[in-house]
Amino acid sequence: MADVAERAGVSRALVSIVFRNQPGASQETRERVLRVADEIGYRPDSAARLLARGRSRTLGVMFTVHQTFHTDLIEGIYPEAERLGYDVLLSAAAQGRSEEKAVEALLGHRCEALILLGPDAEPAYLDGLGQRAVTVSVSRRVPRARVDFVHSAESKGVRQAMDYLVELGHRRILHIDGGDGPGSAERRRSYRAAMRRRGLDGEIRVIPGAHTEQSGIETGRLLLAERERGLPLPTAVLAGNDRCAMGVMMAMTRGGIEVPRDVSVVGFDDSHLSHLMPVGLTTVRQDAGLMAEYAVRFAVERLENPELAPREAVLDPKLVVRGTTGPPPEGDGPSA
Amino acid sequence: MADVAERAGVSRALVSIVFRNQPGASQETRERVLRVADEIGYRPDSAARLLARGRSRTLGVMFTVHQTFHTDLIEGIYPEAERLGYDVLLSAAAQGRSEEKAVEALLGHRCEALILLGPDAEPAYLDGLGQRAVTVSVSRRVPRARVDFVHSAESKGVRQAMDYLVELGHRRILHIDGGDGPGSAERRRSYRAAMRRRGLDGEIRVIPGAHTEQSGIETGRLLLAERERGLPLPTAVLAGNDRCAMGVMMAMTRGGIEVPRDVSVVGFDDSHLSHLMPVGLTTVRQDAGLMAEYAVRFAVERLENPELAPREAVLDPKLVVRGTTGPPPEGDGPSA
DNA sequence: TACTCGCACTAGAGCGCGCTAGTAGAGCGC
DNA sequence: GCGCTCTACTAGCGCGCTCTAGTGCGAGTA
Structure with missing residues (x-):
């Protein structure tokens, strides 16, 4: 900075003024200072600037x-x-x-x-x-x-998703929660409330999870193991977020469960990931x-x-319906 | 810092010494200084530190x-x-x-x-x-x-992928390149070389692309349109990277093309994304x-x-075979 | 002419540290 | 007693900038 000042024939203070774009320097001087600075490759040091400025x-x-x-x-x-x-x-x-x-x-x-x-x-x-x-x-x-x-108004998002699933005919709707991840507690509460409101108290099931693919994968494995033992699959899964939804889909698909034919999956976030699945993920958009x-x-x-x-x-979230949701499988519908 | 020094009854220099973990202070003093600093919530200012240290x-x-x-x-x-x-x-x-x-x-x-x-x-x-x-x-x-x-030794990675595909029986192998993205030129070259080495000069086809899902999606759409016009699909696609692979899979799957039954897909990177697909992505791991x-x-x-x-x-990359690759469809094999 | 005013510019302190050169005092050998 | 070394510590400059309080000067005003 001192170099610039000397070469431009002004004081350091003036150089400072020019670089801060503050009044107090003539147009002519400004140009000269900037030209000189450019010549010798000077750039203000943000550490020093920060220090001085407070x-x-x-x-x-x-x-x-x-x-x-x-x-x-x-x-x-x-x-x-x-x-x-x-x-x-x-x-x-x-x-x-x-x-x-x-x-x-x-x-x-x-x-x-x-x-x-x-x-x-x-x-x-x-x-x-x-x-x-x-x-x-x-x-x-x-x-x-x-x-x-x-x-986001988590509850609104969850309610939209739940309404949509229930109207498709789903009853056995599972929720993988996000543990103590952001928004999880509210999403969990809203899931429970929605189930109760729809008279599905008996079907409420929350699997403890996290906002990671791993947590989805583990839940998917759990469901596969249950099916082995003759237990019925849920017809829909409301995941804690998109990553978790990915994980559960991956595990299930590998185990021969097809989405959305056998199980519908809904995510949360609408991260750019969700568009990218071969079949776009139905999710709650933030x-x-x-x-x-x-x-x-x-x-x-x-x-x-x-x-x-x-x-x-x-902010109000919004359900985005893509390809991972559909009516429940035959015999699992509302008529069952 | 001055506050800390005063409260601890030492000079600023000594506080500096303690915080830089340098010799020149007794154990006793160190502890006292750190305790005082903690009490008044002092933390070194990295801007000033940076400035002073040069x-x-x-x-x-x-x-x-x-x-x-x-x-x-x-x-x-x-x-x-x-x-x-x-x-x-x-x-x-x-x-x-x-x-x-x-x-x-x-x-x-x-x-x-x-x-x-x-x-x-x-x-x-x-x-x-x-x-x-x-x-x-x-x-x-x-x-x-x-x-x-x-x-990565891009060429080695591409060669591994190509050898694997050709040995599975693939001949019509398409490459979506990464445009001027990092590594793309080499991958493109290696693809061409591998095709020629295998006597598949006539099957060489490079679609200009980018390292994005979008580029994969566009190529997928192109292929679907070609199929409409009666042109044969490639039996395998070597994508520029994982994101591009995702995109092309998405577009094709939506158009009714099944991976890997109809078309095999190989990515590049092994970003954590690749494990997460319902069917894990075969890819070249960096x-x-x-x-x-x-x-x-x-x-x-x-x-x-x-x-x-x-x-x-x-660094040597390594082909990781997962679920998106398999033999070419009947009638498209080596016997055809 | 004497003054005020506004503009272009400058001197110099100070931001919170690191570092060099130094001091004070304890311990040691002779 | 002296000089020596070693450890624990301090004084104070300088890093590159911003900012306040100025100075000098020409134009406008009474």
Whole structure:
């Protein structure tokens, strides 16, 4: 920077003004400074800038590698952040890299706000984060924490899916839940409520699971084993999310169960994965772009007005019917 | 930091020593400093640290959102970087966010090295990056650039897949290429060579594509249209990568073509996606963990010894046979 | 002429650390 | 007693930038 200043025959302060696009420099000088900078390959050092400014204007995004829905969200976060003049830093949680580690990294880089995609951490920890930085939780609700919250109206989505299945004639509808994954508790509750509302109390069955393919695969194997022992299959499976739906389909198909002929499968998320199955996955769509937009806006608005109380955005999901659902097999219909 | 020093009754320098885990402080003092820091919630500011140290010890990773293989790589990058004492910053290219933008962000944060996952940029640009920072390109080879390079022996992988298909009896083997995506040129060449070697010159057919599901879907539609017009289907498809394989399977299955009964499909990558299909995808496995390890090691070693010439690691891929391949349909076999 | 005002620009402190050069004191041999 | 070394610690500069409080100057006004 000093080099640029010297070569352009101005002070360092003026170079700073030019690079920050602030008033206080003539057009002529601006051009000269920029030209010189370009010549010697100068670019502002964001670390020093950050240090001096006291503000980083950086949003930290924590996501989980392999959660396809998260990449959908990330794609939406960048443009909105850029529009509002913020930088984005990504940090992934993965096998061997805990969420906390990922978050610490973001905090260490002085992110002003944290956007956590489907955090699995405990409410107390999240509340603690909320004290230290503006925090937005996407998909996971954290009651009584100083944290903004963006999610879908899980219950509405589940209800749509259940109504659709029941009207197709399904009665033995199984739910693989997402364990303590984001949104799972609500989805589980809504499944139970829908079953009861339809007078299917006796058919309620929840298999503990997770938001992974593995969990779907395990459930699929369980069902195959049950069939061996002569137990009836469910006619429909409501999976905790798309990945889980994939897993259960894979296991069942390998065991000779055909989807949707023998069993219908419904996912949740509408991650880009769902379009890609040879037979598109029927699923409950969450609008990733819109969720991302809300998350960024919540963060930025709280940053620029710290008095603001944490807010909550609840978006309406929508059932998308594709190829993995159909009427139940003969003899398993409503007439049975 | 000054607060910590004061409260612990030591100088700032000593706090610095403790946090850098350097010799020069007694055990007793260390504990006291750490305890005090914990109490008042102090954490070192990586921006200031970076600025003072002159070195950031940070690796910047550029990846493409939705490229499932990239997330496999990222998962491998973190532990290796941590082991070597380096920080990792992620920056995604996406719809509306070019690779260059993603890279500039990393550079602006003073990443010392860039690890580019399957960059699509031009060789000249990459060479330019190579001058500015230690750069490692994963999957894409950049001849005559000051860039390290980690990739698979594409030709070996393609050869294995082709040998396997031909031995199953396939002759009409179609290749959907990856356009100018990483590794595509070599895969295309190897496909052609393998066909010729097997005396199948007349059957060579390359459909221009890309490393996306969309490209597979389009090819699938093309094939369906051809079948309408009475043209024979290929008996096997060698896709540019797993995502493309997914796409072509999806389109064909919807059009009533069954995999592998009517057409066999082989992918490339063995991204975690491939296990998840109801019928596992036969594919050429690239060892993401090992590739990640090499990429990080190359970067760090060049960082610590700048004299080092750029190197190249070529890893052996391996055909993984799953459920999407089988013998060609009756009448299309070798006897035909 | 004397003044105010606005514009283009500058001096210099300070952001939170790392690091070099140094000091104080304890322990040791002679 | 002296000088020596070793450990535990400190003072203070500098990293590359931003920002506040200025300076100097020409144009406009009384």
